Amino acid sequence: MGEPRTEVLSARTGTPPEDTRARMLDVRGLRQVYAAQDRHVEALHDLTFDVRAGELVTLVGPSGCGKTTLLRLLAGLLRPTSGDVRVEGSEVNGPPPGTAVVFQEYGRSLLPWMSVAANVGLPLRYKRKLGRRHRAELVARSLADVDLADVGDAYPWQLSGGMQQRVAIARALAYEPRLLLMDEPFAAVDAQTRADLEDLIRSIWRSTGVTVLFITHDIDEAVYLGERVIVLSSSPTVVQDDVTVDLPADRDQLDTRALTRFVELRRYVYAEIRTAKNGPALQGAR
Amino acid sequence: MNAGRGGPGRWGAAALGVLGVACAAVISEVVPRVLALPGGVLPPLSEIVTALSGEVATGAFWESLLATVRQWALGLAFAVVAGIGLGAVLGSVGWLRRATASTIEFLRPIPSVALVPLAVLLFGTQLWSAVLLAFYASFWQVLVQTLHGAVDVDPVVDETVRCYGLGPLARIRHVLWPTALPYVVTGVRLAAGVALILVVTAELVIGSPGLGQQIMAAQSGGATALVYGLIMVTGLLGLLVNVGVRAVERRRLAWHISVRGEVAA
Numbered sequence: 001m002g003e004p005r006t007e008v009l010s011a012r013t014g015t016p017p018e019d020t021r022a023r024m025l026d027v028r029g030l031r032q033v034y035a036a037q038d039r040h041v042e043a044l045h046d047l048t049f050d051v052r053a054g055e056l057v058t059l060v061g062p063s064g065c066g067k068t069t070l071l072r073l074l075a076g077l078l079r080p081t082s083g084d085v086r087v088e089g090s091e092v093n094g095p096p097p098g099t100a101v102v103f104q105e106y107g108r109s110l111l112p113w114m115s116v117a118a119n120v121g122l123p124l125r126y127k128r129k130l131g132r133r134h135r136a137e138l139v140a141r142s143l144a145d146v147d148l149a150d151v152g153d154a155y156p157w158q159l160s161g162g163m164q165q166r167v168a169i170a171r172a173l174a175y176e177p178r179l180l181l182m183d184e185p186f187a188a189v190d191a192q193t194r195a196d197l198e199d200l201i202r203s204i205w206r207s208t209g210v211t212v213l214f215i216t217h218d219i220d221e222a223v224y225l226g227e228r229v230i231v232l233s234s235s236p237t238v239v240q241d242d243v244t245v246d247l248p249a250d251r252d253q254l255d256t257r258a259l260t261r262f263v264e265l266r267r268y269v270y271a272e273i274r275t276a277k278n279g280p281a282l283q284g285a286r
Numbered sequence: 287m288n289a290g291r292g293g294p295g296r297w298g299a300a301a302l303g304v305l306g307v308a309c310a311a312v313i314s315e316v317v318p319r320v321l322a323l324p325g326g327v328l329p330p331l332s333e334i335v336t337a338l339s340g341e342v343a344t345g346a347f348w349e350s351l352l353a354t355v356r357q358w359a360l361g362l363a364f365a366v367v368a369g370i371g372l373g374a375v376l377g378s379v380g381w382l383r384r385a386t387a388s389t390i391e392f393l394r395p396i397p398s399v400a401l402v403p404l405a406v407l408l409f410g411t412q413l414w415s416a417v418l419l420a421f422y423a424s425f426w427q428v429l430v431q432t433l434h435g436a437v438d439v440d441p442v443v444d445e446t447v448r449c450y451g452l453g454p455l456a457r458i459r460h461v462l463w464p465t466a467l468p469y470v471v472t473g474v475r476l477a478a479g480v481a482l483i484l485v486v487t488a489e490l491v492i493g494s495p496g497l498g499q500q501i502m503a504a505q506s507g508g509a510t511a512l513v514y515g516l517i518m519v520t521g522l523l524g525l526l527v528n529v530g531v532r533a534v535e536r537r538r539l540a541w542h543i544s545v546r547g548e549v550a551a
Binding site: 065072075076095099100102112 | 440442443447449454467
């Protein structure tokens, strides 16, 4: 697809306009190879990008491009074959402190033997010495933030899928993270719930100032949520593009999605993904 | 609670149970009288109850009952501790599990009774003979169940709590243990039954003190009705054990799928 890139996009960022904010997440030359029985599978070829403190960045890529592998590397659950990940300047060797993760499989990431409140409070018991009362306050406030103030005593399996994912988000909030990693968190909920949860993430981001990296396969979602969209290529995976989303900060499911600018951005990212799918776009690599 | 299912309700079920027991009692009273087998090998229920109530009045009966319960409890306790400990370790360490699997599959089917000579050699006719046999038989039940439970830990749950900074001990407490618990309880329930069988066997065969030994004594003394009475007591004991473990299961595992009987959307 030799189609020239839409020139409406000024922010084709190998060199972004100087961002003075501290680097919250710094990924350099990340490569991940799995040794299968008779061959090597290269999940990630060479990824370099960063996320500044306070940003809300979405990361989108064609299916099978290694998004989940990337999240596991960022969360310190996996050691990279080469390259490195830094969170707040220190190299990630295990789960980095101050980082919360929300997984796609909400039904499996909550502990079924604990009440909702106990699930949300569990990480706090090990995070630092918090008094019981302070802990309870944090749990109550986080549950209220996701509109679940009255289900603390219920068990996760008594709730709907969307509510369970809100519990997982409340758990992340109560942890008071500086970096919030989300791995396709809304891929398994219905469209209506999904729209509500997207707005919830935006409002949490705006009120807390937490840095968010949101991984998704959904182009609309990536553009609607993000201040910046990182587009991954298909395997061998590199950063194909880095798009600044210059939409107003106040976003609305109806109005924002109807903006010409939204449609342009969406179209642009869509074309990028299609290019990525049809062939390794190594020209986009650094 | 079963309203509308077409089946009997809770009270209906209880009534049916009582009716069943009453019928069994009547049959075991009438059939022996009708058959009137020679030598009194099949006494009617009333004779059994009379013989038993005479025995219950003696201290020897209670001593035997206590001895049986003690041997059973000791054997089971050792089996539970060893089975859970080893099962948790083998279940969470993959290479260790693969290395020991064949050994376990070899040792497990050995009938505990085959160890009777060994037990006698080690402990004579003392209490520890029965404890050893009960231990061997019930250990495998607990071990294998715990092992399966520990393997069943959901990697997503484990990785989630790892991300939130929970260390190995916290993960054992909050993830491994609750995941394995339903399996462990099932293992303990099976083990409790098996342990009782082996204790009574040991008392019968080796003559360690207990109800089994009393049964043998009654038999050689020609007190056939008492033999039946004591057998009934061992049955009641087994029933109590099962009911007890199930009650614990229901209370502690209310969250578990097999107990809560509900599927989340």
